[in-house]
Amino acid sequence: MHTDRRGFLKGSAAFGAGALLAGSGLTDFARAWAQASPFKPEKGAKLTVLRWKRFVQSEEDAFMKLVEAFTKATGVAVNVINEGLDDVQPKASVAANTNQGPDIFWGLYSLPHLFPAKCMDVTDVATHLSKKYGEWFDSAKTYGMSKGKWIAIPIAYNANVINYRQSMIEAAGFKSIPQDLKGFMELMKGLKAKGTPGGFALGRASGDGNAWVHWALWAHGANLVDKNDKVIINSPETVKALEYVKELSSHFAPGTASWNDAFNNKAFLASEISLTNNGVSIYAAAKAGAAKGDAKMKEIMDDMNHSNWPVGTVGKPTEFHICYPMLGMKYTKFPNAVKAFLDFTMTAENYNPWLEGAVAYLSHPLPAFDANNVWKSDAKLTLCKDAGRRTLTAGHLGSVGEKAASALADFLILDMFASVATGRSTPQEAIAVAERQAKRIYR
Amino acid sequence: MSDAAITPSGHDRAGPSFWEGLKTNRNFLGFWFMLPAAAFLVLFLVYPLGLGVWLSFTDSKIGNPGDFIGLENYEWIIGDAKFQLAVFNTLFYTFVASVVKFAVGLYLAILLNNHLPFKAMIRAVVLIPFIVPTVLSAIAFWWIFDPQFSVISWALRKWGWISGNIDFLGDPWNARISVIFANVWRGVPFIAITLLAGLQTVSPSLYEAATLDGASKWQMFRYVTYPILTPIIAVVMTFSVLFTFTDFQLIKVLTNGGPAGTTELMATMSYNTAILGGRIGEGAAISTAMIPFLLGAIMISWFGLQKRKWQQGSDND
Numbered sequence: 001m002h003t004d005r006r007g008f009l010k011g012s013a014a015f016g017a018g019a020l021l022a023g024s025g026l027t028d029f030a031r032a033w034a035q036a037s038p039f040k041p042e043k044g045a046k047l048t049v050l051r052w053k054r055f056v057q058s059e060e061d062a063f064m065k066l067v068e069a070f071t072k073a074t075g076v077a078v079n080v081i082n083e084g085l086d087d088v089q090p091k092a093s094v095a096a097n098t099n100q101g102p103d104i105f106w107g108l109y110s111l112p113h114l115f116p117a118k119c120m121d122v123t124d125v126a127t128h129l130s131k132k133y134g135e136w137f138d139s140a141k142t143y144g145m146s147k148g149k150w151i152a153i154p155i156a157y158n159a160n161v162i163n164y165r166q167s168m169i170e171a172a173g174f175k176s177i178p179q180d181l182k183g184f185m186e187l188m189k190g191l192k193a194k195g196t197p198g199g200f201a202l203g204r205a206s207g208d209g210n211a212w213v214h215w216a217l218w219a220h221g222a223n224l225v226d227k228n229d230k231v232i233i234n235s236p237e238t239v240k241a242l243e244y245v246k247e248l249s250s251h252f253a254p255g256t257a258s259w260n261d262a263f264n265n266k267a268f269l270a271s272e273i274s275l276t277n278n279g280v281s282i283y284a285a286a287k288a289g290a291a292k293g294d295a296k297m298k299e300i301m302d303d304m305n306h307s308n309w310p311v312g313t314v315g316k317p318t319e320f321h322i323c324y325p326m327l328g329m330k331y332t333k334f335p336n337a338v339k340a341f342l343d344f345t346m347t348a349e350n351y352n353p354w355l356e357g358a359v360a361y362l363s364h365p366l367p368a369f370d371a372n373n374v375w376k377s378d379a380k381l382t383l384c385k386d387a388g389r390r391t392l393t394a395g396h397l398g399s400v401g402e403k404a405a406s407a408l409a410d411f412l413i414l415d416m417f418a419s420v421a422t423g424r425s426t427p428q429e430a431i432a433v434a435e436r437q438a439k440r441i442y443r
Numbered sequence: 444m445s446d447a448a449i450t451p452s453g454h455d456r457a458g459p460s461f462w463e464g465l466k467t468n469r470n471f472l473g474f475w476f477m478l479p480a481a482a483f484l485v486l487f488l489v490y491p492l493g494l495g496v497w498l499s500f501t502d503s504k505i506g507n508p509g510d511f512i513g514l515e516n517y518e519w520i521i522g523d524a525k526f527q528l529a530v531f532n533t534l535f536y537t538f539v540a541s542v543v544k545f546a547v548g549l550y551l552a553i554l555l556n557n558h559l560p561f562k563a564m565i566r567a568v569v570l571i572p573f574i575v576p577t578v579l580s581a582i583a584f585w586w587i588f589d590p591q592f593s594v595i596s597w598a599l600r601k602w603g604w605i606s607g608n609i610d611f612l613g614d615p616w617n618a619r620i621s622v623i624f625a626n627v628w629r630g631v632p633f634i635a636i637t638l639l640a641g642l643q644t645v646s647p648s649l650y651e652a653a654t655l656d657g658a659s660k661w662q663m664f665r666y667v668t669y670p671i672l673t674p675i676i677a678v679v680m681t682f683s684v685l686f687t688f689t690d691f692q693l694i695k696v697l698t699n700g701g702p703a704g705t706t707e708l709m710a711t712m713s714y715n716t717a718i719l720g721g722r723i724g725e726g727a728a729i730s731t732a733m734i735p736f737l738l739g740a741i742m743i744s745w746f747g748l749q750k751r752k753w754q755q756g757s758d759n760d
Contacts, residue, residue, distance in 0.1 A: 258698065436524075
């Protein structure tokens with residue numbers, strides 16, 4: 001839980017604060033950028049950006065600096081509104097429905113694909129950026145493009161990795177996290193036997209919960225739909241995935257069926273669990289605690305590490321990292337200012353400090369940013385560099401649009417796993433419920 | 444013209460005097476006075492309700508108004524195991540929470556009606572759960588029910604009564620009972636204070652008379668207090684049932700309907716389907732399906748109110 005929530009950050013106040021920045025490197029660069037940029041904001045343009053509320057303070061600070069620099073360079077006032085992650089989508093949907101609201105939305109997963117017709121075509125921005133920084137990652141293209149056009153710029157990923165305590169897995173007889181399903185089961189079993197169980201959220205945790213059950217599903221070669229959006233969840237592979245998770249969850253710490261996105265963070269930081277899946281925010285919290293002189297936090301910080309997910313029978317990573325696309329709304333009065341802002345955000349001189357500010361909580365969608373300092377700063381964070389390359393997309397084989405988003409919002413996969421893991425249903429029953437629901441969504 | 448001045452009303456004449464008549468017609472005037480209120484109700488109650496019902500007959504999605512599809516949404520939700528579970532959960536939640544809230548609330552009201560030291564302060568304290576914003580109390584319960592850090596598990600473990608933590612929100616039935624407990628905690632003050640207000644209207648002379656007749660405490664409650672309290676009970680329980688049936692915040696914060704939909708209420712399911720899932724038509728059908736239940740609750744209390752006349756000795760017309 002963040003106790004220091006700030007409701008609104010008035011970006012328009014950037015005018016005043018910007019004076020402090022005058023002469024700083026970012027502003028100098030910004031002026032030069034404004035001269036050279038192909039995207040010239042309209043005269044008197046003003047932008048409102050609605051973004052997901054930050055998880056790491058230094059990321060938000062860096063973002064606001066970027067916004068201030070943009071205002072200084074272009075004269076475009078930018079008002080930034082912060083909303084909880086779950087609230088961005090409804091607000092964007094209402095704005096799309098009523099054709100009024102913020103000019104730019106920064107949400108997650110398939111947000112632009114919920115209303116592709118309402119999103120600005122930003123193909124020129126995407127092309128401009130890929131010319132400078134290399135080819136977009138495949139997953140970025142999937143999230144950003146619709147019918148051959150770019151409708152959003154996938155700004156970043158939030159890597160969801162395995163967080164574990166080195167000393168505890170060593171006590172269970174392992175040096176590192178096994179990268180195969182069988183070995184991983186053995187590890188979880190061993191951890192439980194040593195009295196230091198791990199655990200993954202089986203409650204309705206839209207971030208961590210969805211991330212790990214989709215990994216389990218895909219790792220076994222199972223899928224909700226095929227490439228034509230035909231529902232294929234009723235398969236022997238799904239049964240295998242469910243049976244695997246049922247056994248895996250028998251080695252979990254108690255209570256995972258009620259976990260939402262915050263429970264595992266709390267439990268891990270209290271040394272109640274040895275292993276879970278999360279962004280690198282647990283590590284960041286431990287670091288922050290250690291910096292304040294908390295010995296317990298220092299111990300966790302030194303002992304913990306991150307790992308990629310084991311690769312399943314399909315033979316390739318089946319990780320599910322969150323993507324944060326930023327999109328301009330078609331109804332905006334200042335489309336060029338929107339494009340300028342998107343381009344400005346992704347320009348290396350701005351993007352690099354911001355990515356550093358996010359301390360590996362966020363990862364990039366373009367190969368040039370592999371060189372960012374954050375990937376050299378701490379060996380425990382380097383693995384997040386590849387989040388954009390390793391991740392599969394919402395809907396995986398199928399389309400990334402509103403159907404995939406609907407299935408995620410309904411916790412279709414998560415509930416299927418949870419009801420089997422808690423013993424409420426047999427795999428066949430759970431599959432039948434999910435299949436019926438999926439057929440309705442994908443009709 | 445003098446004729447007109449003498450004739451008191453012009454409604455038996457045609458022509459311009461019709462307007463004159465209208466101007467003095469109390470019903471006509473009353474209509475205009477009612478209009479603002481009626482417009483308000485239509486705009487903020489009838490229209491949204493009508494729109495909700497209409498949407499439930501369409502395949503509307505966010506960003507797409509959709510087409511009329513008749514009863515398709517209803518056919519779908521009736522066959523949906525998750526919806527059936529949500530209906531069961533909602534009825535169970537409403538029934539158990541309302542009964543417990545009533546029992547505890549009435550008991551508390553009777554206690555508070557006695558002469559206690561610091562009476563005013565105790566009454567104020569009782570209201571606290573009702574005053575605390577729902578989301579705040581939900582977050583407090585979130586910690587109380589935490590699988591790792593629950594204060595209840597901790598205390599019981601310290602006393603050696605249990606060996607492991609209680610899985611409050613992870614086990615389906617524990618979760619249902621836990622959310623009901625949180626709802627009861629929040630809802631009791633409303634019932635207790637309202638019933639207390641009712642109790643204070645009971646004239647002491649009735650109790651004096653009953654005492655002279657040799658009535659026991661229970662008889663006094665059953666034949667004096669309870670009949671007089673009935674109309675208030677009917678109103679307060681209607682409200683309580685309606686609030687409980689449409690509860691949203693507690694569930695959203697505590698479990699979000701999990702584990703696997705076993706605490707999903709119709710209200711949270713409707714929100715998840717329509718707003719987060721984007722299927723407005725289906726979500727509207729789920730919330731429209733709540734209306735018959737709510738109407739039923741209102742009817743029961745209405746007949747409860749009707750009984751009042753009969754109880755007071757007049758004809759049951």
